[in-house]
Amino acid sequence: MSHRDINVLNDYFMRYLFSSKDSNLILLDFINSTMLDAGMKTFRRVEILTPFNYKENYEDKETIADVKCITQNGTVVIIEIQLQGNSRFPERILYYWASNYSKLLKHGEKYDALTPVISINLLNFNLDDNDNIHSCYMIYDTLNQRLLTDHLQIHIIELKKFKYNLLKHDLNCWLKFFTMKEKDNKEVIMSELVKEKPIMEEVQSRYNNFIKNRLMMNEYDKREAYLYGNQIILEEERRLGIEEGFKQGIKENQILTVKNMKNRNMDIALIRDITGLSIEEIEKL
Known part of the structure; x- marks a missing residue:
């Protein structure tokens, strides 16, 4: 790897990594790693809806998802990277989810045209004091835990709480990548990750291409x-x-x-x- 180190949580880099025109397999792997860790079904393929543009308008950053894609069965997945926030951040997450869900239905369409929207939120701060690194929220009956609908699924991943091997293998590897510090020896860390998870070789290649551009x-x-x-x-x-x-x-x-x-x-x-x-x-x- 090059000697120029970067913050891998920078949302510009993350959009390059996940939203470039040929990033589908990398994006699919991260989404499926998140699903597997929560015991949810995985997907076969994704289509990127917010393609990366190297020249982006930062003033519009607050109005769009960092990464948005649709799976083979019509499920929409939105991924947000947030470096700072506060205790009211869950309301923001819900607002973004609702905004994306409401856009699925065109005027005059019936409700059966709606499909699930999955929100994955990578936070570089702690929402609370519990030890949960990855939390998955859905709508359940409070008495019998019966699921009302699978259309709402919100994942919150709190990176500050991450300790290796507390999650399932695939998400562990991704979070080890996300939590690399600028001063860390990224070449050593990435070499270890490539041995553990083959897709990380492509991630490493993209990292190198980015810092050389x-x-x-x-x-x-x-x-x-x-x-x-x-x-x-x-x-x-x-x-x-x-x-x-x-x-x-x-x-x-x-x-x-x-x-x-x-x-x-x-x-x-x-x-x-x-x-x-x-x-x-x-x-x-």
């Missing part, structure tokens, strides 16, 4: 800068939110303390000295 690497660098900028903004907003919340908490504590002191008929001047509030502020409480 000047145009794609330029676009990759632009995307990394865009993602880094977003991360800085989010971290600053989070910091300001914490500081504001802390200040608000102090203020509320002061108010409660003043009210308790006044209820005990403490001297106003003494309350002022203890709390730092003005006499006018104290009298208003």
Whole structure:
């Protein structure tokens, strides 16, 4: 492999890997690896619906799935790669699923024209504190666990929780690839993966082709800068939110303390000295 290392979770690279015109077998293998790990049926072939374009508009990124394909039986599979998020992210996942599901039915068509939509979400952050790396959600009756419909299937893969050999073999190999760090010796890791899973030889070849392509690497660098900028903004907003919340908490504590002191008929001047509030502020409480 080349000495130029990249972040394999960069969504531009991931779209190149999974959505290029001849990526069908790689994409099919990843989807089937996810299905097998969840005990679901696999597929024989896929057709890519969102073909990779080396020159992409990042401003449109939030409105489209990273990868979208259709299987031989009409099932639609959407794959999202997300590097950061929060506890409300499940609602976003459901919204994207619903958006794709609703587009299956044209005006005037009957509901039997609808087909299943499978959402696979690769997250580089933790949604919660449980240890589940791969979770699969469907619609079940809460009393008898009877499946209402197989049209909704949502997979959430939390990469930060990944520990090798906790999943079934095929998905283990894929997650070992996804969790490679830029400083890791990728040549050694990929050599091991090729021995374990033959499709990884094609993945390795595509990785090498990508990092040797000047145009794609330029676009990759632009995307990394865009993602880094977003991360800085989010971290600053989070910091300001914490500081504001802390200040608000102090203020509320002061108010409660003043009210308790006044209820005990403490001297106003003494309350002022203890709390730092003005006499006018104290009298208003």
